[in-house]
Amino acid sequence: MEIEEKQPRNIGEIISIVEALIFVADEPLTVKTLAEVLTEDKETVEAAVVELAQEYEQRESGLQIREIAGGWQLGTRTEFHEEIRRFLKTRPSAKLSLAALETLAVIAYKQPVTVPEILEIRGVQSASAIKTLLDKRLIIAKGRKETVGRPMQYGTSKDFMIQFGLKDLSELTSIEDFEDLVQ
Amino acid sequence: MEQPTEQLSFDFKSVQPHIVSETRDEINLELGAFAGPLDLLLFLIKQEQANIFDIPIAKITDEYLKYIRLMKTLDISLAADFLVMAATLIEIKSKMLLPREIIDATEEEIEDPRQELIDRLLEHQKFKNAAEMLYERSTVEQAVFTRGQIESDENNVETNASVFDLLTVFQKILERRKEEIKLEIEREEMSLAEMLKHLCAKIFKAKEITLLELFQEMQTRQELVLAFIAVLELVRTENIKLLQKENFGDVILSYYNST
Numbered sequence: 001m002e003i004e005e006k007q008p009r010n011i012g013e014i015i016s017i018v019e020a021l022i023f024v025a026d027e028p029l030t031v032k033t034l035a036e037v038l039t040e041d042k043e044t045v046e047a048a049v050v051e052l053a054q055e056y057e058q059r060e061s062g063l064q065i066r067e068i069a070g071g072w073q074l075g076t077r078t079e080f081h082e083e084i085r086r087f088l089k090t091r092p093s094a095k096l097s098l099a100a101l102e103t104l105a106v107i108a109y110k111q112p113v114t115v116p117e118i119l120e121i122r123g124v125q126s127a128s129a130i131k132t133l134l135d136k137r138l139i140i141a142k143g144r145k146e147t148v149g150r151p152m153q154y155g156t157s158k159d160f161m162i163q164f165g166l167k168d169l170s171e172l173t174s175i176e177d178f179e180d181l182v183q
Numbered sequence: 184m185e186q187p188t189e190q191l192s193f194d195f196k197s198v199q200p201h202i203v204s205e206t207r208d209e210i211n212l213e214l215g216a217f218a219g220p221l222d223l224l225l226f227l228i229k230q231e232q233a234n235i236f237d238i239p240i241a242k243i244t245d246e247y248l249k250y251i252r253l254m255k256t257l258d259i260s261l262a263a264d265f266l267v268m269a270a271t272l273i274e275i276k277s278k279m280l281l282p283r284e285i286i287d288a289t290e291e292e293i294e295d296p297r298q299e300l301i302d303r304l305l306e307h308q309k310f311k312n313a314a315e316m317l318y319e320r321s322t323v324e325q326a327v328f329t330r331g332q333i334e335s336d337e338n339n340v341e342t343n344a345s346v347f348d349l350l351t352v353f354q355k356i357l358e359r360r361k362e363e364i365k366l367e368i369e370r371e372e373m374s375l376a377e378m379l380k381h382l383c384a385k386i387f388k389a390k391e392i393t394l395l396e397l398f399q400e401m402q403t404r405q406e407l408v409l410a411f412i413a414v415l416e417l418v419r420t421e422n423i424k425l426l427q428k429e430n431f432g433d434v435i436l437s438y439y440n441s442t
Contacts, residue, residue: 023330078327105313121310123307165323
């Protein structure tokens with residue numbers, strides 16, 4: 001066993017192990033974690049994950065390996081959701097209300113943001129929408145703002161990135177781009 | 184509810200921005216999906232096919248108020264936000280009616296009373312679009328399924344618990360209760376009467392005492408306040424007066440014999 005461990009792995013082997021690890025992980029797996037488990041350097045692991053994702057792509061697998069919330073995750077391909085739902089006997093879960101979605105948009109783009117600042121943009125009290133978002137763990141408290149009344153600031157969570165399929169926050173369309181759509 | 188609805192020129196159903204399967208949140212379903220006054224305003228502007236940069240304020244204000252009148256009977260807390268906007272609209276409308284001062288028409292642009300509202304509407308519109316983008320993203324994301332949790336000891340602790348574990352936990356809870364009962368905090372408080380008595384005795388003994396000395400011996404904020412009130416009370420009722428021997432000098436409490 002000792003001798004085996006010392007032998008350097010070839011890239012194919014690394015890809016296989018990475019695949020196995022992503023399969024068993026409950027959450028998106030970061031390259032950092034993968035590198036630690038494999039005791040390989042990050043660049044090698046990164047290349048292996050990308051290669052693996054491409055393999056899935058090329059053979060038109062029913063599964064996909066994709067980058068989300070700063071990690072890698074194994075999931076089904078979107079095209080097959082109807083069949084999967086029929087098998088699981090589930091329906092798409094309840095959507096967020098318009099109020100909650102708007103509040104979430106404001107928080108996502110303006111974070112960290114306080115309740116009065118959200119009110120300013122939306123023109124309505126958003127307390128119940130904020131509570132819904134907190135309950136669903138889409139947003140989290142991010143400390144207090146050092147101003148009069150020290151109001152609580154909110155930002156988006158990791159769950160937000162997972163549920164909305166974002167690699168990281170910079171992947172959000174720039175808010176200024178929405179200006180063209182106005183009118 | 185039936186009869187005012189007919190007066191309105193728009194149909195609530197067509198208003199639904201079909202984003203929502205509304206459950207119980209803050210929007211009143213009967214009122215359509217206007218999440219706020221800015222939403223309603225945007226809708227009215229679209230309805231009138233008006234340019235957002237050149238809002239026919241009188242017309243829009245009328246339409247807006249018509250809607251508010253209906254709303255007020257239904258949901259007061261929500262209507263509050265809408266009323267603020269109504270007031271703003273009316274203010275802008277009245278400003279528009281006043282002749283505008285032309286200070287330097289050629290060089291600087293005349294401030295349009297609508298400008299601030301336009302800015303807010305544009306900003307709001309941006310976030311509405313962003314919300315729609317988020318909605319689309321989450322819809323796509325719901326079509327991806329990930330593997331369910333693998334059973335491991337870590338995420339399945341409950342099944343390993345035996346009756347004895349339960350007993351231990353129960354014992355711990357009992358112990359904790361005992362500790363809680365023991366915790367009694369005594370209130371260390373002085374009453375004004377006690378403070379008066381205390382100060383009186385002190386002054387009778389010393390005849391003269393500076394306020395500074397007196398207050399320094401007080402340990403809590405409450406004692407300080409009590410001492411202060413007590414001093415005032417003593418000066419008023421007893422043969423005690425406040426003296427100051429020189430300008431800015433220490434204030435001295437002294438006892439004197441009136442007879």
